[in-house]
Amino acid sequence: MNLLHLNDRPGAYPPSLYADQCGPQPDLPPLRGEARADVAVIGAGYTGLSAALHLARRGLSVTVLEAQRVGFGASGRNGGQIGSGQRQEVDWLEAKLGRDMARRLWDLAEEAKAAVRAIAAEAGVPVRDGIAHACRTAAEVDHARHIADHLARHYNYDLVTALDRDGMTAALGSAAYVGGDLDRGAGHVQPLALTLGMARLARDAGAVIFERSQVTGLTHGAPSTIRTDQGVLRADHVILACNGYLGDLDRGVAARVMPINNYIVTTPPLDDHPEILPDRIAAADTKFVVNYWRLDDERRLVFGGGETVTYRFPRDIAAVVRPHLLSVYPQLQGVPLTHAWGGTLAITMNRMPCFARPAPNCLSASGYSGHGVAVATLAGRLMAEAVAGQAERFDAMAAVPTRPFPGGAALRKPLLVAGMAWFGLRDRLGF
Template sequence: MNLLHLNDAPGAYPPSLYAAQAGPQPDLPPLQGDQRTDVAVIGAGYTGLSAALHLARQGLSVTVLEAQRVGFGASGRNGGQIGSGQRQEVDWLEAQLGRDMARRLWDLAEEAKSLTRALAAESGVPVRFGIAHACRTDPEIAHARHMADHLARNYGYDKVRPLDREGLAQAIGSSAYAGGDVDMGAGHVQPLELGLGMSRLARDAGAVIHERSEVTGIDHAPHAGQDSTVRTAQGSLRARHVILAANGYLGGLDGHVAARVMPINNYIVATRPLGDDFPEILPDRFAVADTKFVVNYWRLDHERRLVFGGGETVTYRFPKDIFATVRPHLLSVYPQLEGVELTHAWGGTLAITMNRMPCFARPAANCLSASGFSGHGVAMATLAGRLMAEAVAGQAGRFDAMAAVPTRAFPGGALLRGPLLVAGMAWYGLRDRLGF
């Protein structure tokens, strides 16, 4: 099943609020004929664009091959949250990997936020600070308070403020949750604008980006120092290094990665501009994510539209009515928005791993891959590009630190991902509905 074409028109952005706000984008012509480059990057999302930018600034020739448009995938469709830490919290990392490794991974994640904010600023894309985490149960609240204290005491991170039920209700304008916290070191951004901005920076640095250049196969060099060949329908690209940055749209380009990284879909709606209506909703313009497995996440944009993501499906095909899929989740948090017009609805494909930690790998002698950011990719995917650029330049220590985090293959590997998605999403959707 080719997710590049299952739900979207060829060469077109989805009907998202983000694409409407960005307006028409200049076409970057497809790869034509046989060419050569130092580094071939497959995928023009945050990971690939960051890699291209950092490699081009090192003076290497870089060619990015994008099957659709820049930012077409999860990078241009997500909730825009620049979260702190890794996808797994530091207590999990300490238990699984030890305190020293947990600290190293925390520091990398802090660098990821700083890098993302810096690239946004360089691109002229505004970032707002503050992400609230909404807990459903008292044990979740107790854990959130414990983690805020643990981060302050052991990691020197004192930007998380616990909130009781009343405090969270005032912060988000909803009484649907039992409490939580707000992280003032985290932030949020218009995600497609960020991707388009990174594309401009990469091209200004000398990288070449080809849109509508779907990769059909890779002939990896048998040894480092030799060229690989990346093939498209229109041409081929010889390169000394290959970077896989396609995330949930990798398809069959690499079986090792595909067995460990499973695509899943998620859906977002946007309201009309709320103007002065509903002033209780996010008065400080925090973004929010809750503790469901199939996470609800939302924020107000610069037009005071509520951009709300949530809802699961058990097939890879988007539902015919995304509005109807997401609306119940939105109204479960903000019943006062009953009857308020929803102007945009779209779906997107991200990718998860078994342990929710990203999968960094070396699929071949001259090939690097990073994917499976599990809903925590705005910052970490951007950092992944920098780490792969460092590895290409011979400084692989930080890439190898991320690659040392084990990522097991899903049962049945890539072959059974479809049935596993059906079973898993049905199970976790039921758990969320029952409040587990």
């Protein structure tokens, strides 16, 4: 089963609002024949393009191999939220890794947000401020209030405001939640536009990007040899930036990183519903299979959610997501959905990203667990530093343990079926 081809037409973007807004993109040629580079980057999403950009600006020759199109994967399909911190809250990190390491990871995540904003500004892609975290239980609201206070006291971060039920209802235009918080330091962006902008900057810096160049073989060495259907690339360093589309390129990483699917729909502009997200913030809730949403610049609601227990996208994605949308905004009953698409992201056992060294001259980062817009962009920068001989910050991320899934890569599909069925049931029962 090859996720690069299971659900999508070769060389085509999904039928998303993002692809429509960005318009047709010029094809980049595939790799043909033999080529040589200082660094080979496999994957043209946030991780790979950020690595290519930072490496090229350091003066290294960089070649990016993309199996489909730039931004074809999760980087061009996601909810566009630029979240603060890591995927796990700071109290979890402190308990598992200690206060010093938790603070270091927080500081790296703050750098990640700043890196996304800087690249977006350079590429001319607007970023809006604010993400609300919507809680379903009183215990979750208490925890959100505790984290807001903890961040202000111990991390010098005072941009999170706790919200009671009325405050959350006003912020969202929905009475579906009992409270939560609003993080004014977080933000949201049109994700495919960001990816394409990052690619332009990388190419302007001298990086070479080949599309429709699926890697069929990787042999580590000095140099390493990377084979595609039509060409061979030899490079002194290799960066694996494939996330949910890694396949069999490295089984050690694949055992720790599980691809999962998620789905997004969009509405027409909601000019008749000014109560929905009146301040144009984004939002996400506390379900295991998270609902997440935002308004775009035309006031279209971009809403993600819904789980399936197979890797094949459902035939009617809108029918999967609509009940989740209506659970938050029942007033949108009868409003048509203009776009519906699926995408493949990747999670780890503990929801922390998997940074690894599959070989002495090979680096990998993946498994962002829905927190990838910021962290994946940072990962590319850290891998560029490591290739240049400054590996301390990459190694700090790699020191965060990510255990293999039981049974490793071989049992990921049955685990997906069992896990999504179980946690989907828990979400529906309100746990």
